[in-house]
Amino acid sequence: MKTIAVIPGDGIGVDVTRECMRVLHRVNDTFSAGLEFTEFDWSADKYLQEGVTLPAGALDMLRNDFAAILFGAIGDPRVPDNRHAADILLGMRFGLDLYANVRPVVLMHEKLCPLKNAAVENVNFTVIRENTEGAYVNAGGVFKKGTADEIATQEEIHTRKGVERVIAYAYEYAQAKGRGQVCMSDKSNVMRFAGDLWQRTFKDVGARYPGIRSSHLYVDALTLLMVLKPADFEVIVTNNMFGDIVTDLAAALQGGLGMAASGNINPGGVSLFEPVHGSAPPLAGRNVANPMGSILTAAMMLEHLGLAEPARTIESAVAKCVAADQTTSDIGGKLGTREVTDAILSYL
Numbered sequence: 091m092k093t094i095a096v097i098p099g100d101g102i103g104v105d106v107t108r109e110c111m112r113v114l115h116r117v118n119d120t121f122s123a124g125l126e127f128t129e130f131d132w133s134a135d136k137y138l139q140e141g142v143t144l145p146a147g148a149l150d151m152l153r154n155d156f157a158a159i160l161f162g163a164i165g166d167p168r169v170p171d172n173r174h175a176a177d178i179l180l181g182m183r184f185g186l187d188l189y190a191n192v193r194p195v196v197l198m199h200e201k202l203c204p205l206k207n208a209a210v211e212n213v214n215f216t217v218i219r220e221n222t223e224g225a226y227v228n229a230g231g232v233f234k235k236g237t238a239d240e241i242a243t244q245e246e247i248h249t250r251k252g253v254e255r256v257i258a259y260a261y262e263y264a265q266a267k268g269r270g271q272v273c274m275s276d277k278s279n280v281m282r283f284a285g286d287l288w289q290r291t292f293k294d295v296g297a298r299y300p301g302i303r304s305s306h307l308y309v310d311a312l313t314l315l316m317v318l319k320p321a322d323f324e325v326i327v328t329n330n331m332f333g334d335i336v337t338d339l340a341a342a343l344q345g346g347l348g349m350a351a352s353g354n355i356n357p358g359g360v361s362l363f364e365p366v367h368g369s370a371p372p373l374a375g376r377n378v379a380n381p382m383g384s385i386l387t388a389a390m391m392l393e394h395l396g397l398a399e400p401a402r403t404i405e406s407a408v409a410k411c412v413a414a415d416q417t418t419s420d421i422g423g424k425l426g427t428r429e430v431t432d433a434i435l436s437y438l
């Protein structure tokens with residue numbers, strides 16, 4: 091038995107995770123995959139009612155009792171500072187040391203791509219985003235708050251260990267997937283100290299993988315070329331903040347945030363899988379959110395758990411729905427969240 095912790099979260103996280111679970115239950119039965127699911131209600135609702143974000147002992151429980159975590163999305167306008175989101179999602183990323191955020195960029199059908207003359211073979215790369223440091227550590231402070239002299243600092247933390255392990259992960263990923271190139275992206279022309287650390291570490295780690303071509307782009311140029319020449323990319327490795335930003339752009343190449351899947355990986359421990367999108371409050375509870383990002387995320391999770399066949403089966407069912415325009419309106423269809431899932435189930 092493998093037990094999966096399911097955390098729907100807020101907004102459309104709840105809508106898409108509900109549908110994703112229908113798909114997971116189906117493949118679990120069909121393939122006798124031996125999965126069990128335990129749901130947790132960590133969310134804005136719980137925070138507002140009970141004052142609890144990530145409950146005490148949660149990280150140990152996840153580490154010890156679960157094979158993987160399936161997450162929806164988090165963020166709610168009733169919690170303006172998103173305190174609960176920081177505690178729950180970033181709390182798990184940091185606390186479980188989920189250092190490699192793996193975001194595959196796969197175009198399922200050319201009609202989903204906003205680029206002219208797009209072909210599926212030209213949009214097929216993966217962004218490996220550092221996930222435990224950089225601008226996300228919330229270091230800094232404020233002085234003379236609320237006065238005309240207010241000063242705010244927001245610091246980034248980059249460690250040799252943190253940079254080295256995520257770069258090594260990117261090369262290992264490239265090798266495992268038969269990809270020939272790793273592109274590291276930073277802003278080392280301006281952010282000299284962190285940039286120098288990333289540059290030297292990239293050179294050192296790259297030297298251990300002579301069969302893989304190493305390349306570098308400043309992140310501003312990366313965004314340009316991801317649009318103009320997406321076929322140039324195979325594996326991109328970058329820091330936490332740049333990775334966040336470029337993967338929304340990359341999601342657009344796939345048809346939008348509704349199509350983008352991700353895994354927050356700790357190679358030696360429990361990992362967390364979530365769609366790239368957020369809680370999209372205006373769409374919540376309206377049966378309009380695209381469930382495909384979440385469902386493709388479940389396929390990533392299954393593959394991670396060694397269940398490649400059910401994973402491929404899910405991906406091909408989603409591809410059939412896309413081809414037949416059995417989709418939500420964000421990618422041009424006329425169906426609701428539930429009806430898209432019904433269609434996916436019909437192909438399983």
Ligand code: NAD
Nearest residue numbers: 162163164165166347348366367368369370371379380420
């Ligand atoms: P968002 O991803 O929720 O939405 C961005 C845009 O994409 C919106 O136009 C939305 O309608 C659309 N969209 C996203 N997912 C979609 C789907 N499945 N189907 C159809 N359309 C979809 O980002 P945002 O609006 O910047 O943030 C909303 C809240 O979500 C914020 O609180 C933010 O902090 C949070 N957030 C959470 C996560 C996460 O949990 N991993 C990720 C991003 C944002």
Ligand code: IPM
Nearest residue numbers: 164165175179180334366368
């Ligand atoms: C993402 C999200 C998160 C991030 C937010 C919700 C903290 O945008 O997973 O891409 O910035 O990492």
Ligand code: MN
Nearest residue numbers: 334335338366
């Ligand atoms: Mn993001």
